[in-house]
Amino acid sequence: GCSTAETDSDAYKVLLLIPGNLGDKSFFDAANRGLEELAEKGYETKVIEMSQDETKWEPAFLDAVDENWDLIISGNAASQLMNSIAMDNPDHRFLNFDFDSSDIETADNLYSVSYATNEGSFIAGAFAAMITSDTSLENVNEEKVIGFLGGMDIPGINDFLVGYIQGALHVEPEIKVLTTYAGSFVDPAKGKELSLAMYQSGADIAFNVAGQTGLGLIDAAFESEKYAIGVDSDQSALYRETEPGKADSVLTSVVKQIDRVIVDSAEKAKSGELEFGKHELIGLSEDAVGLADNEVYQNVPEAIRTEIARISQEVMDGAIEIKSGFAMSAQEITEYKDSVKP
Amino acid sequence: MSKGILELKDITKVYDNGIVANKKIDLEIWENEIHAIVGENGAGKSTLMKIIFGMEQPTMGKYFLHGAETQMNSVEQAIRSGIGMVHQHFMLVESMDVVDNIMLGIEPKKGMLMDKKAARKMVQDVAEKYRFQLNYDKPVSEISIGMKQKVEIIKALIRGAKILILDEPTAVLTPQETQELFVQLKMLTKLGHTILFISHKLKEVKEISDRITVIRKGETRGTFPTEDLEIREISNLMVGRDVSLNYEKTRSQYGEVLLEMKNVTSKTDSGKMLKNISFALQRGMILGVAGVEGNGQSELVEILTKRGESYDGEIRIFKERLKNHSIKSLRSRGLGYIPEDRMTQGIAAEETISDNLISTRFHSRKFGKRAQLDKNAILSYADEAIRSYEISCHGNDHIVGYLSGGNIQKVVVGRECDEDVELLIAEQPTRGVDLGAAELIHHKLLDMRERGAAILLISADMNEIVELSDRCLILYDGEIVADFHEPKNHSEQEFGEYMLGLKKQGE
Amino acid sequence: MNIIEQLLTSTFFYSVIRVSVPLLLPALGALVTNRAGVPNIGLEGIMLMSAFFGVVGSAFSGSAMVGLLAAIFMGIVMSLFLAYFTLKLKTNVILGGIALNLFSSSLTVFLLYILTGDKGTSASLASKTLPSIRLPIIEDIPFIGAVLSNHNVLVYVTFVIVVLVYILLQKTPLGQHIKAVGENENAAASVGINVNRTRIISFIICGVVCGIAGAFLSMGYVSWFSRDMTSGRGWIALAAEAMGRNTMVGTVLSSMLFGFASALANILQLQGLPTELVTILPNIITVVALVSYSVMKSKGGRKYE
């Protein structure tokens, strides 16, 4: 474990159990940031990386309930396990920061959220379609092709993909989407290689949802003088200090406010306002997902930004029904992908 | 007389595994002498030589070179000090050619790169000076054992060795080659070289050496001027009894034919190694095959043991065509085979004596019913073999690789001379083995003949051929040039003429 | 563009070279140590440490050159670390390699965390990258220019290394000694070649090439370090070396074949074939190539039966 903040003994104690390792540039790192923020606010916090090896998760949970934490946070792949642990330990309180499956009954002492990721990536798809259609932009070609780089062909990634494609089609019915998966979340060189191939095949902008592998896409965009869309956090900021050129090629990112959700929920739990037993799906309307707005984004033509704002509003109003990758079989997803293949 | 050039005092060597190979050995070598070291297998001769050559460090004791106390820390240092060694087991890199092997570690350079031309020239010069014929460009894996031995000697000479250690150099040489070598050695001493010579062949020792040191169980039994000792006395000092290696054979009744070759010619694209070979081997017969190494003996055995050579003509073994047999079926019919190269084919060095002793007949019911091995039966079988072959070891679980070479040979012979064996192919059965062990092995072969087994004996040791065989073939250039029915009636001189191709029967 | 057209473009061949380099370099390292009789399974770990220290070195010095040297230095240090255990303490070389991989994978993340507070990447460090180079004259040849020119400088370094390793192994006394030590260490020792020293030298050479490979990944291919970024390239390199049957030419060709197949797989992915199956294409090609080669070879060798 790391980042234990020593505070007075009656501080509110929060434990984060990560079903994996830090450094994923996604859920886990963001959750960790949330805990860091809580620590600054005087909470007593601890973060345990349970590693990818699932057989190690239950022991970690059992140890956690043996100690007296006020709030135990986990989620993602460990959702089911956490739910059953919660049922067995009614005296403890649990927060699921990323509930992975909708059809389980939530324990009474557990509050869970999941993110309408597809809403964020829908907007990203729309944005990408507008960029590739705007040939007045530097280096944008005639063809209307956009790209997508996934870490692996798995439901969590495909939820992004489906929203992305739908968003792009919403703006530009003729759009073509190149889709690739690296088969690994830790191989940036491969990510770069695949992305270069996408840019070479005519994509003007591409979206990465692939952890560290995805950073290779940003590199490729910069090198090919094309554009990239980041994921999870504002990935332009990652390079702002060190490589401004690269930062500029990341026009925007689909951000998920996991850290904010964690901080808010913990504060509510502390003050007794958190509704345990409840599951919430949060998205654009709650400002839990959305596009990063920064100086690079501000440089995008006004018209595009206005249009994005309008579509976002439509989504929030429920005027557009957005597909969910979770609800589709592998076959359906393949068909959907193929329908926009160049 | 001449002064001491090399002196060892109180040398003790304990190996990592606790074996005490040398105990308080004193040894003084004089300049320009040929100094023979004799002793049983495992007596510690090679160990002592390796200490002199800096390959092993003595556990205790002092080392004087040219009168000055020295720490011989490495082979490199020994070579620089003018010591060269020809090892008992070849120290060659098989995939490299002859020149590269000889020049290994002293490659002439042109800039940063090797100068192959210069290397070849150097080797040629030295080889010519000492009148050695070499196949310069062949990979070592393809040359004969006799040739390998020459390569080893040149290797030492070319490094300018003033003190030359030869650890059993004649074990693999024919009498003629040995004589040639001796001429060279005499010449070397005249040129100021000093020679340490190890051999189990006491006749040779007597012939070539000036002084003899006898080692027994790691200790010296003294150093003697050669002329003061009779061969009988040497063997007495070494083994503790007389060993003669001369046998009175009973006349044997020959039985059915177990092995027959008719007009066999080998089919390789690099020239035919065997030409029109025909002979028949009967029960109760030892058929010797003599010849200078490289005249087809190995090819003959390779064909008989099914190692890939293809041939024309007919071979019948146990009355059936060889082609219809697998190695396994040959084995189960009672074929035994003592391979020339005991380390690669004869044993599994990392396994125990008992596991090595049963490899050819573990299928037999006496070692366990059905799929199971009967440990007790195996162990008592092994104990029996250890006893009857006088294999010196800690017990039946001794790892074979840690035995001395002579004792490894006994393990191989013990396995292949088992009572079930009807037909034995014995290739150099006593190579590198001490007198006592050689005598023992010879008796085993004669016992087998007595009980009606057929033996094909291939050997470079003329004495062995003459003493044991009932009949003898001489191979030259892949052909049978002589077929002696009573080898004892022919002189060594006569053998030599046939073996060198100077004469051919029927001409 | 259809597949065939894409395969015939200069960019495809350009990418084959780029993909091959981080396989070829460690494969050469494996070749040299294998020749010396000490198979080095720790390539992955050595590369990873080098990739990390390249980034750190360049970030703290502000110079890509220093970063490269740091990477090479680290490659040598890790090689010597393994050599110490295997040659001196007689740790089984396979075991040592596996342990080294385990150790490096954790240690790099650990150090990364201490330095940056991040366990994923070093993007927050201002590390430098090594430049790409345009080859004069060659650059102007159609097609070939586009394939060969404008690669990262380490790609050209790799070309030079291939030649150097070839000369080393085939033409120099050291190469001869390495071969002798690997094939029959007693024979080498008996002519005064220091077996351990020769093996240590081969480990150092391996460290240097793996160091360069690591630097190529983190300072050429991409511009940061990320956890486990070698992603099995060390193992593929081992396979390429074994497939090349311990020969120089075979190793180079096998590595290139693997690079070619990977680049091909990348293109095929864009055609919408299932990722899982396309990703294993290089492996399948390797199996087919290896098996057919071995079958042909043994057919050829068994003329005399």
Place this chain on the structure above:
Amino acid sequence: MRTLAAVGIALGVGFVIILLLSDNPMESIFNFIVGPLTKFRYMGNVIETAIPLIFSGLAVSLLFQTKLFNMGTEGIFYIGGLIAAIAGITLTLPAGIHPVVAILASAVFGALVMGIVGYFKAKWDVSELVLSLMFNSILYGVGLYILNYYFREESTVVLKSVPIKETALLNDILPGTKVHSGILLAVVAVFVCDWFLNKSKLGYEIRMTGANKSFAEYSGINTKRAIILVSMIAGFIGGIGGAVEVIGMYDAFKWVSLPGLGFDGALIAMLAKNKPKNVIFSAFFLAYIRIGADLMSRLTDIPAEMVGIMQGLIILFISGRMFLQFYRNRLILKEAEVK
């Protein structure tokens, strides 16, 4: 004795690092060394962790014993686990029989795949290292494809299979832990292998083939058959291992990357010097230090990466044959003098 010293030195190195990092170094070290013994549950964790390690260690030692440098156990574990899961998902069988069928299906498949590698090796001398490494990736890719396209649990973030039927899961045998009946199977497998290798005629053929192939050949042993056979047995055991791990520890197939257990097998085999009986001890040893390191990182403020660092160091030191040899040599010398 030497092992203790080796662990001691590795700990010493780790200790220095821990001192720099931890506010409470003593507690960290304590958790690492005796942590696994402090709770019954933790001891259970050690056993759970050891089970797959025993199988993979066993499979790899058989291969290494025959000088086959085959790293394919990794892929066999993956595909074997998937096959067992598929059998557990698709078949409807009574509780006693279901796991047996699942395990056998996986084991037979493992034997076939490894048999192919062995066949190529024996027949055409195809490098088993390359082949097995390639097979690992291929089996992984194909397995992932099957999982994704045919058995995927829908509406969940991560990729996993639909649940395995209750009847196919191995039952827990130690209350309060997740130790399952796979441990019994593992122990049986070790004894069977030990018997096979050391007491049976086929085992003898295999050992001799490994010890010196040309010697075995000229002794009349069919070395090709031995190589194929040992590969198949290793594949069989690897298949059992993958199956047991999945139906013992999981309720659905959840591996989306190679589990690493096959490579651990190489580690165990080397530590066990390829002797089946030693595999149990090596597997428990590795399991113990893993759980200890986990506890250290979980219960104290030591980062998770210390786990791998300490493991690497301990393995390196322990396997150093010459480690403390100097001291041993003096003992030998003394003994020799006494004689």
